Amino acid sequence: MSPEIIGFSLLLLGVLLLIAKLVRVKWKLTQRLFLPSSIIGGGIALLLGPDILGSLVGLTGADWAEPLAENGLFGADILEVWGALPGLLISVIFAGMFLGKRIPKPREAGRLAGPQVAFGFTLSAGQYVLGLLLAILVLGPVFGLPPLTGALIEIGFEGGHGTAGGLGNTFEEVGFPEGQDLALGMATIGLLTGIIAGIILINWGVRSGKSTQLRAGSSPSVSEQMGLVEKENRRAAATLTVHPSSVEPLALHFGVLAIAVLIGQLILWALQYLESWLWADQLELFAYVPLFPLAMIGGIILQLLIDRFDKREIVDRQMVERIQGFSLDMLVISALGSLSLQVIAANIVPFLLLTVLGVVWCISAFVLLAPRMLPDYWFERGIGDFGQSMGVTATGLILMRVADPELRTPAYPAFGYKQLLLEPFFGGGLVTAAAIPLIVQFGPYPMLVVMAILLVAAVLTGMLVFGRKRNRQATSDTAAQ
Structure with missing residues (x-):
């Protein structure tokens, strides 16, 4: 693979992203759906790839069409580069998850985010329970798929494109490379x-009175639907904490992220060494664990050091988010552009079963459990968790912004604190990363039992502890009247 091909592959991603943004600005349907430009760009790359454009051109049977029929518009080398990018970029994204913001004390975070954590764990654990049951009862006996397909709902929905793309090597090492394409789909x-x-x-929620912040007739502005910021509302994308004459601020923050990733790599190497020395003959777990959840731990360790020693507050959270956002956009386009539709077509019935089951669970949990588990502003708080459980954190934020445009409810801070307790484990965290090797090593039943216990504990905690606070508050309000 030549450096020119690698560089040209990256440039093509930028061109696709720009074209996708123009599509978002011009096409009303993408505005109504609030589709991120990275998804649009990935869809364009997929359309021009071998599975769609290549297949259509191949139908002509012409000699000139043979290269396009085999690899699409971009060629095999570019698709190879794109296929490797998600596993690299996801570590950058997770390394910056907690960088640039103070790590709160457990009591401070738990007081506000406790109900949110219980509901978040309910959504995540439920995806594993239902997925594993489907794999045990249907996907394995009927379609001959391995038990690890039971983890695909959580990987694809809660984890999103980044996690699905980042687990590509893990799927290959356990002998089920099709899992990445199914998870990406x-x-x-x-x-x-x-x-x-x-x-x-x-x-x-607006029509039924469940929403406390919106009334019938309110809707996002045209600029918000187009994904643009009005001139009067524009603000700096980041803060300069160092003078560019000494070091470029973007380069400095990239260096900080690099240190976090390296700390995670050292932790992973240490765990793999201990495993090979102590018990690798009986069990291999860390040999299959990807880097990105440990890069997140590296970021937490580094942020604790920053909280202790960085008196000048050099690390800017917004700058870290810009690097994360860039990495995520590139990851999504490259992952979708290298997606194999043939794998999905070959497993279309299991794919649909997993997808429908996951969608039904997330909607049912929001409608039936969120009102009973979240003590106040359940609709605004629950809609964010619903969005995250089916897409990515950004989906939850978009829905919360629509439901609470003036940020008057505690939904945003509670959602943020919840990430500190949920994301180290689910949605690409340690549980998500370890689920595949654990299922391969021990079978689906231990994982099913553990997730079922967690699901029951989370639901009971939400309903009996936090839900009763809602009832007491409602009783006190009635008495006051």
Whole structure:
């Protein structure tokens, strides 16, 4: 693979992203669905790839069409580069998850985010329970698929494109490379369905009086739908904390992220060494664990050091988010552009079963459990968790912004604190990363039992502890009147 091909592959991603943004500005349907430009760009790359454009051109049978029929418009080398990018970029994204913001004390975070954590764990654990049951009862006996397909709902929905793309090597090492394509396809369906269903649920909440912040007739502005910021509302994308004459601020923050990733790599090497020395003959777990959840731990360790020693507050959270956002956009386009539709077509029935089951669970949990588990502003707080459980964190933020445009409820801070307790484990965290090797090593039943216990504990905690606070508050309000 030549450096020129690698560089040209990256440039093509930038061109696709720019074209996708123009599509978002001009095409009303993408505006109504709040589709991120990275998803649009990935869809364009997929359309021009071997599975769609290549197949259509191949039908002509002409000699000139043979190169296009085999590899699409971009060629095999570019698709190879794109296929390797998600596993690299996801570590950058997770390394910056907690960088640039103070790590709160457990009591501070738990007081506000406790109900949110219980509901978040309910959504995640339920995806594993239902997925594993489907794999044990249907996907394995009927379609001959391995038990690890039971983890695909959580990987694709809660984890999103980044996690699905980042687990590509893990799927290959356990002998099921098709799992990445299935997970990426589910991530796409989950994100689209999450936004569409979320907007429908918000409209339902407005009409039925469930929403406390919106009334009938309110809607996002035209600029918000186009993904643009009005001139009067524009603000700096980041803060300069160092003078560019000494070091470029973007380069400095990239260096900080690099240190976090390296800390995670050292932790992973240490765990793999201990495993090979102590018990690798009986069990291999860390040999299959990807880097990105440990890069997140590296970021947490580094942020604790920053909190202790960085008195000048050099690390700017917004700058870290810009690097994360760039990495995520590139990851999504490259992952979708290298997606194999043939794998999904070959497993279309299991794919649909997993997808429908995941969608039904997320919607049912929001409608039936969120009002009973979240003590106040359940609709605004729950819609964010619903969006995240079906897409990515950004989906949850979009839906919360629509449901609470003036940020008057505690939904945003509670959602943020919840990430500190949920994301180290689910949605690409340690549980998500370890689920595949654990299922391969021990079978699906231990994982099913553990997730079922967690599901029951989370539901009971939400309903009996936090839900009763809601009832007490309602009783006190009635007495006051």
